Amino acid sequence: MAAELDAVITEAGVLDNRPLSAATRLLVLDCPAVARAATPGRFVKLRAWPGPEENLGGPLLDRPFSIHRAEGGQLSLLYRIVGPATRLLSEVSPGAQVRLTGPLGRGLPEALTRRSGLYLVAGGIGLAPMALARDWLASAGGQATLFYGERTAAAQVEESWLKTWAGQDWVATVEDGSGYGRPGLVTEPLAQALQREARPIFACGPWPLLAAVANLARRYSAPALVSVEAGMACGLGVCLTCSLPLAVGGRFRACQEGPVVDALAVDWGAA
Amino acid sequence: MALDLTVKLGPLTLKNPVMTASGTFGYGLELKKFCPPELLGAVITKGVSLTPWPGNPGPRLAETAGGMLNAIGLQNMGLEAFVQTALPPLKAAGATVVANILGHSPEEYGRLAARLALTAVDMIEVNVSCPNVVCGGLAIGAEPSAVAEVAGAVRESCGAKPFMVKLTPQASDVVAVALAAETAGATAVSLINTLPGLAVDLERRRPRLANIIGGLSGPAVKPVALKQVWQCASALTIPVVGLGGITSARDALEFILVGAAAVQIGTATLVDPRAPLTILDNIRQWMLKEGLDDLSQLRGALKIG
DSSP states (O other): OOOOOOEEEEEEEEEEESSSSEEEEEEEOOOOOHHHOOOTOOOEEEOSSSGGGGOOSSSSSSSEEEEEEETTTTTEEEEESSSHHHHHHOOTTTTTEEEEEEEEOOSSSSTOOOGEEEEEEEEGGGGTTTHHHHHHHHHHOOOOOEEEEEESSSGGGOHHHHHHOSSOOEEEEEETTSSSSSSOTTTTHHHHHHOOOOOOEEEESOHHHHHHHHHEEEEEEEETTEEEEOOOSSSSSSSOEEEBTTTTSEEEEEETTTTTEGGGBBOOOOO | OOOOOOEETTEEEEESSEEEEETTSTSSSSSTTTGGGGGEEEEOOOEEEEOOOOOSSSSSSETTTTOOOOOOOOOOOOOHHHHIHHHHHHHHHHHHEEEEOOSSHHHHHHHHHHHTTTOOEEEEEEEESSSSTTTTTTTTGGHHHHHHHHHHHHHHTTTOOEEEEOOOOOOOOOHHHHHHHHHOSSSSSEEEOEEEEEEEETTEEEETTTEEEEEEGGGGGGGHHHHHHHHHHOOOOOOOEESSOOHHHHHHHHHHTTTTTTEOHHHEEEEEETHHHHHHHHHHHHHHHHOSSSSGGGGTTTOOO
């Protein structure tokens, strides 16, 4: 069954849009209507350029972004400049308006026992949904350990900013050994932690990372939830572009049945 | 001034000329919060086949300049699930429903039409862009004779239901195909379906869609659509329903100016689910501004020479 559509379409005022690495930005929006209903793992679609009806060119489709944080009527999104649309977004200044549709999709299940804590696993811009997940756990006395991996130092977000929300309990990795944290892959400290204590996992990042997390979850009998990514047009369940394969056969929509799904439900060998 | 926006497609009267294009409005109720289907001229539902189709592997989407390529592969719930579960609540909501159908042979189309003839659907739209399994995989809609066969099979099976044939811009002579549909008894034709296209990832040296080829839609296709709608509307006596890259009331009115009886909104709805209603409202505003009380004064009024 599809998630109940509680999204709104609204204009949101930009409060901040600041760099946290060469290509990473934190966008803070004044948007009580969406912030109120935001839960960890849900997403919004956003447009920071003219709509096609204005006949001015620019990207046709809105872009989906995980909700990074929601508090006091403010909604923040952590994003990476990867193409023309995110470049346009990075040029938006405080005081401007963007169009937001959300919150969309399914996030972490309400029924999750928050007190048993979570290992939060972020690959690259997969860091985006982790702050809200951590806030949500903390509000129920649950412990969050963050594992944050990047390829290079240039990609890493500012360490001082990470500490402002991740607290003390986090491990960073950097593949080429050039930045802060441990050299190597994020799955290495995760595997060690799972060996000590098989806590539930919430992971977000590239497909190969999520596939590796699914393998670790199976090996250590740890429940694992993953936030998947797929090219998406409508975000509302009708276009079927963001369809991904299920392990049992058949497919699911990242925007409707996801983006947060059980790692073992996904067919990681297909696409 | 009281505006009359009604449109007649054979025996069927639409409240207004704005419909949803198949595949962009689900089975009609998913987006009702943003676009109540009963306010539209008609809802054209996601194409259904005799049995459910699983669709293509992903990636299924690639954005291109002014448009998007999709390769969904006509994934759908199948005819019986549509009739039993999707159609009743959509009719109960007060929507005018056009059921879009997909098949691989005239026989399949005939069976789909025969089943829908026994339901509350108001009209059938026949998608002829699928490969023809009987004739070597070419799109049925590319050949006038194949379209005539499919339209004839639907005509024989659909009872009193009106039906329109949704034409593909792949035909080398779209007017010949449209005339074949008319001669075979179609109530109307609609065009254009998506244009086949390719997008590639230069660095990875790979196609961007798993299916390699996808269907192009959005503003980029509008001039192609406008030209083919104009040609068909000029040549046919049955109504022509126009679609292809309509994102504004002005776009919609341009299709009516070149002869379209009504229009369908597709990709614009994926960008903003309110688009069909916004376009309808702005058509009304434009008519008031221009002092038109119905669209017959604009329809086909393109001045040539």
